[in-house]
Amino acid sequence: MLLSVSDLTKTYPGPDGQITVLDGVSMTMDAGETLALTGESGSGKSTLLHLVGGLDQPDSGRVDIEGVDIGALDDGGRAAIRRDQVGVIFQQFNLIPSLTVASNIAFQARLAGREDAAWSADLSDRMGLTAQLTKYPEQLSGGQQQRVAIARTLAARPKLVLADEPTGNLDEATADTVMTLMLDLVTETQAALLMVTHSERLAARMARRLHLRAGRVA
Ligand SMILES: Nc1ncnc2c1ncn2[C@@H]1O[C@H](COP(=O)(O)OP(=O)(O)OP(=O)(O)O)[C@@H](O)[C@H]1O
Numbered sequence: 204m205l206l207s208v209s210d211l212t213k214t215y216p217g218p219d220g221q222i223t224v225l226d227g228v229s230m231t232m233d234a235g236e237t238l239a240l241t242g243e244s245g246s247g248k249s250t251l252l253h254l255v256g257g258l259d260q261p262d263s264g265r266v267d268i269e270g271v272d273i274g275a276l277d278d279g280g281r282a283a284i285r286r287d288q289v290g291v292i293f294q295q296f297n298l299i300p301s302l303t304v305a306s307n308i309a310f311q312a313r314l315a316g317r318e319d320a321a322w323s324a325d326l327s328d329r330m331g332l333t334a335q336l337t338k339y340p341e342q343l344s345g346g347q348q349q350r351v352a353i354a355r356t357l358a359a360r361p362k363l364v365l366a367d368e369p370t371g372n373l374d375e376a377t378a379d380t381v382m383t384l385m386l387d388l389v390t391e392t393q394a395a396l397l398m399v400t401h402s403e404r405l406a407a408r409m410a411r412r413l414h415l416r417a418g419r420v421a
Pocket residue numbers: 215216224242243244245246247248249250251
């Protein structure tokens with residue numbers, strides 16, 4: 204099993220005391236699986252994604268990635284898991300403004316010790332970014348930046364890809380094309396994909412679905 208989430212709870216401080224955002228969420232994913240995370244706005248989808256990626260800590264419960272309890276790791280250990288095993292794609296791209304598109308794409312793969320020029324070139328080509336490689340992020344459209352963010356994550360060949368509305372900024376036709384590419388690429392690299400989406404159309408293209416309602420698996 205690649206990912207195991209057990210009885211995860213998370214609260215945030217609210218005006219009238221703690222607000223429970225996740226209320227005992229459990230789930231698992233095997234290597235290579237695709238899973239759509241759906242639910243109304245505020246149901247806890249992004250919070251769950253952050254906890255799985257070790258970007259935030261739960262109040263209770265645990266997350267295991269490849270059998271390692273990431274809550275038991277120190278900051279350095281969690282950073283190493285994020286660098287080596289997990290790729291995140293958020294709506295806000297988080298590209299590095301001072302690096303070219305090509306360097307942005309190579310960046311995470313280099314950090315993970317898996318730089319592979321041929322694979323990066325293949326990704327750039329398939330994402331339609333070859334003509335943009337020497338440009339800087341600010342010179343790209345939103346949709347192009349989104350594709351760079353996806354290519355950068357896949358270039359490092361993570362075992363688990365966490366994506367929060369990765370095609371949320373794209374028009375429907377482009378979103379479908381990028382989604383097809385993403386699904387092809389995760390299949391090729393045997394990565395698992397856990398993706399938050401509000402789109403029924405995109406959710407239907409994933410193998411499984413987990414629906415959250417008020418912080419619980421519905
Ligand atoms: N850092 C925070 N501090 C306080 N409350 C927070 C924080 N982050 C999230 N929340 C609250 O937790 C709840 C769940 O947020 P979350 O972003 O996980 O929902 P979501 O299902 O991803 O929503 P959306 O579809 O709108 O992105 C919301 O009520 C939100 O206001």
